[in-house]
Amino acid sequence: MSKLMNTYARLPVSFVKGQGALLQDTEGKSYLDAVSGIAVCSLGHAHPAIAEAICEQSQTLLHTSNLYQIDKQQQLAEKLCDLSGMEQVFFCNSGAEANEASIKIARKYANQKGIKHPKIIVMENSFHGRTLATLSATGNPKVHEGFYPLVEGFERVPFDNIGAVEALEQDSDIVAILVEPVQGEGGVHVPQAGYLKTLREICDRNDWLLMIDEIQTGIGRTGKWFAYQHDDIIPDVLSLAKALGNGMPIGATLAAKKATDILVPGNHGTTFGGNLLACSAAAAVINTLEVHNYIEHVAQKGEQLLQDFIEAFTDIDAVVNIRGKGYMIGIQLNQPCGELVSQALEKGVLINVTRGDTIRLLPPFVMTQEQTQQLITVVSQLVKDFTQTN
Numbered sequence: 001m002s003k004l005m006n007t008y009a010r011l012p013v014s015f016v017k018g019q020g021a022l023l024q025d026t027e028g029k030s031y032l033d034a035v036s037g038i039a040v041c042s043l044g045h046a047h048p049a050i051a052e053a054i055c056e057q058s059q060t061l062l063h064t065s066n067l068y069q070i071d072k073q074q075q076l077a078e079k080l081c082d083l084s085g086m087e088q089v090f091f092c093n094s095g096a097e098a099n100e101a102s103i104k105i106a107r108k109y110a111n112q113k114g115i116k117h118p119k120i121i122v123m124e125n126s127f128h129g130r131t132l133a134t135l136s137a138t139g140n141p142k143v144h145e146g147f148y149p150l151v152e153g154f155e156r157v158p159f160d161n162i163g164a165v166e167a168l169e170q171d172s173d174i175v176a177i178l179v180e181p182v183q184g185e186g187g188v189h190v191p192q193a194g195y196l197k198t199l200r201e202i203c204d205r206n207d208w209l210l211m212i213d214e215i216q217t218g219i220g221r222t223g224k225w226f227a228y229q230h231d232d233i234i235p236d237v238l239s240l241a242k243a244l245g246n247g248m249p250i251g252a253t254l255a256a257k258k259a260t261d262i263l264v265p266g267n268h269g270t271t272f273g274g275n276l277l278a279c280s281a282a283a284a285v286i287n288t289l290e291v292h293n294y295i296e297h298v299a300q301k302g303e304q305l306l307q308d309f310i311e312a313f314t315d316i317d318a319v320v321n322i323r324g325k326g327y328m329i330g331i332q333l334n335q336p337c338g339e340l341v342s343q344a345l346e347k348g349v350l351i352n353v354t355r356g357d358t359i360r361l362l363p364p365f366v367m368t369q370e371q372t373q374q375l376i377t378v379v380s381q382l383v384k385d386f387t388q389t390n
């Protein structure tokens with residue numbers, strides 16, 4: 001019997017090493033990884049530049065404390081602000097923590113405005129994490145179940161629906177909108193172009209904070225450093241995690257304009273957040289993405305990948321929708337298809353199925369042309385066989 005708490009229904013496979021887009025299991029079998037540890041290892045496995053940064057830092061100094069100056073943290077904050085247009089950064093260790101800080105900024109912002117019972121607009125079908133506040137913000141009843149009472153102060157509206165947000169403009173308790181630019185866990189839902197731009201305008205005219213959760217979409221995944229850059233806006237609050245450390249745990253909450261200087265000493269903190277090791281890894285990730293123009297590569301190849309899948313599935317009626325942006329692709333079937341994950345595993349390809357009926361692909365940016373072809377061939381064949389026998 002496993003001594004692990006039973007929080008995951010795990011597949012019967014264990015990986016011992018990796019290289020680029022490939023993983024190897026305990027039996028020596030090789031797999032093409034089109035999940036990247038859920039949008040984490042964008043630079044693939046065992047990337048030499050990241051390994052070197054981690055190795056060097058671990059031989060120098062791992063951790064001091066946020067009681068002291070940490071130059072590496074300062075430098076990383078400056079770099080992230082340059083890339084994002086944001087102004088201040090709080091570093092933490094995970095996505096849920098990054099969103100917790102966003103939510104606390106909204107609460108404190110409300111407090112400064114004298115609003116006693118503030119509300120944050122959140123979306124149906126969203127995912128923001130598993131802590132009490134972030135699971136309460138999440139728009140999935142399965143995530144709430146068993147954990148009532150939820151944290152109050154969230155007002156839910158349908159995603160990609162401007163009218164539903166406008167209908168709340170009269171509510172003087174609203175202080176912020178929290179939204180994913182592309183819903184990841186929710187099934188790779190890409191909103192209409194200009195959705196975030198319109199939300200930006202609504203926030204501006206109501207003095208609300210626009211808080212964008214880029215934990216899955218950020219750091220190049222959609223073909224821009226941050227997905228809101230497709231809409232040419234800057235949020236007030238931005239949360240990051242997943243790909244920021246390529247596997248080294250690190251998250252960040254960034255603030256701009258009216259969201260800056262809201263948190264002051266005593267308001268928030270973290271023991272590990274932004275330590276030297278995590279910051280060294282993240283700096284190496286950003287540098288590697290820049291030096292090799294990986295994000296432009298994702299923008300171009302992502303478009304191609306989506307087209308190739310659309311083509312591969314033209315006469316398969318069971319495939320009802322194919323959507324995506326960059327290296328984030330969802331293939332929705334007209335039926336539950338969770339068993340495709342183990343069928344793909346058998347064929348040596350790691351895929352994910354979310355929301356029961358949607359294949360989600362989050363391949364690493366370093367995937368080769370040949371591996372891309374293998375992914376298209378294996379996934380399209382599996383789906384064809386599956387939908388013909390079901």
Ligand SMILES: *Cc1c(COP(=O)(O)O)cnc(C)c1O
Binds near residue numbers: 127129241
């Ligand atoms: C993964 C994810 C989170 C939670 O991140 P953790 O590191 O698992 O806490 C929050 N928001 C989005 C959009 C995510 O994809």
